[in-house]
Amino acid sequence: MNRRSFIALLIAGSATRGVARLDAATTKEVEVMAEKFDFTPDTVKAKVGQPLTFVLTSIDRIHGFKMPDFGIRTDIVPGEERRVTIMPTKTGSFAFFCDVFCGDGHEEMGGTLIVEA
Amino acid sequence: MLQADRRDFLKLAGMAGVTFTAGLFPSRHASAQAGGDFHFVQFSDTHWGYKGPANPDAEHTLEKAIATVNALPQQPDFIVFTGDLTHTTEDPKERRARMKHVREIIGGLKVRDIRFMPGEHDAALDKGEAYREFFGDTHYTFDHKGVHFIALDNVSDPGAKLGDEQLAWLAADLKQHKSDDRIVVMTHRPLFDLRPSWDWTTADGAKAIDLLMPYQNVVVFYGHIHQENHHMTxxxxxxxxxxxxxxxxxxxxxxxxxxPPPPPYDASQKNLGTRDIEMGKTVTFVELPVAKA
Structure with a gap:
């Protein structure tokens, strides 16, 4: 596996989890940058049935990226690019957040994935 | 003073909230355990150093709670602090200053037997280095009147893990105990997935629960979420x-x-407080207000 490229394949487990077929033609990519204490952007939109890849970078320190509703998490290490792919299977708003304690403000470091039909 | 008498006294003195009784030690037979009944008090999430609108009185709240506990008609055998003694700061010097200060304030308690645990605000930025200087080990055990207490550290790892080493230590400790021993576990974060999308969980907490599951008389007290919550695994x-x-x-x-952010400040401070835990045939606890009504 490419050291700079980490791809999380999700397996079925809950209503929001599904198998992400890595189809370059249909997978949507969104770049998300982590920096104390924000993700930019902090709102991401996706469509049901279309795989979504988060391309994650950090510019200051190790952060975490966790989406419990999709069963994924990864560290985001400065100087490296981390990629995680999900398959939205239902509409709704889902949280992502930093799960590596990073200072005063850590608890507010998060964002929302909005999945539309 | 008998358990019921003590609770009645607390109510009459305007110091008792709702009493919560649960079959926490369902397998315990009254005559089967050594040692007598006792009670201890839990403080949690004092966040010394916090300044903000969620509590404009933050500088005095801990002192008020200490005065309330000092006024209990029967002093507890010991007191536990289940983490977040200090509010986090990225300045190591300031972190130590806050720990020194909170240690001094806690010195105002009449009870001298005090057991500490870290929260992520105390320990996650330096893996517990400053915390250990002021409060000692981040995980440990002790025994009191026939009850085995286990303090677990699920915060020094910034990823909110107990870690394999601590889990092996827990397994080795539990192996020394019979399945019907009375065990109280104390942690900062919930060991179970209370609300994962709010980060109210422990990454490998399920492994600790698996280790505890063969033991019939286990109860867990924790903090972190700043409110009462009662849950069974x-x-x-x-x-x-x-x-x-x-x-x-x-x-x-x-x-x-x-x-969401914390709710607006309520000057009555009725949503803050400590907890008086009675260890008898059952475990009973009373929520104590910050200040006497």
Missing amino acids: GHIAHHAAKSLVFPQATPGPNAPPRR
Whole structure:
């Protein structure tokens, strides 16, 4: 596996989890940058049935990226690019957040994935 | 003073909230254990150093709670602090200053037997280095009147893990105990997935619960979520305590996916407090207010 490229394949487990077929033609990519204490952007939109890849970078320190509703998490290490792919299977708003304690403000470091039909 | 008498006294003195009784030690037979009944008090989430609108009185709340506990008609055998003694700061010097200060304030307690545990605000930025200088080990055990207490550290790892080493230590400790021994586990974060999208969980907490599951008489007391919460994982009861700084939003079924900010400050401070825990035939606890009504 490419050291700079980490791809999380999700397996079925809950209503929001599904198998992400890595189809370059249909997978949507969104770049998300982590920096104390924000993700930019902090709102991401996706469509049901279309795989979504988060391309994650950090510019200051190790952060975490966790989406419990999709069963994924990864560290985001400065100087490296981390990629995680999900398959939205239902509409709704889902949280992502930093799960590596990073200072005063850590608890507010998060964002929302909005999945539309 | 008998258990019921003591609770009645607390009510008459305007010091008792709701009494919570659960079959926490369902397998315990009154005559089967050594040692007598006793009680201890849980403080949690004092967040010394916090300054903000969620509690404009934060500088005095801990001192008020200490005065309330000092006024209890029967002093507890010991007191536990289940983490977040200090509010986090990225300045190591300031972190130590806050720990020194909170240690001095806690010195005002009449009870001298005090057991500490870290929260992520104390320990996650330096893996518990400053905490250990002021408060000692981050995980340990002790025994009191026939009850085995286990303090677990699920915060020094910034990823909120107990870690394999601590889990092996826990397994080795539990192996020394019979399945019907009375065991109280104390942690900062919930060991179970209370609300994962609000980060109210421990990454490998399920492994600790698996290790505890063969033991019939286990109860867990923790903090972190700044409110009462009562939950069962099988026969193991988990009880979250109020904080001494500000309450957090409640994780009800209609709660938003991201954790909302704390609710507006309530000057009555009724949503803050400590907890008086009675260890008898059952475990009973009373929520104590910050200040006497």
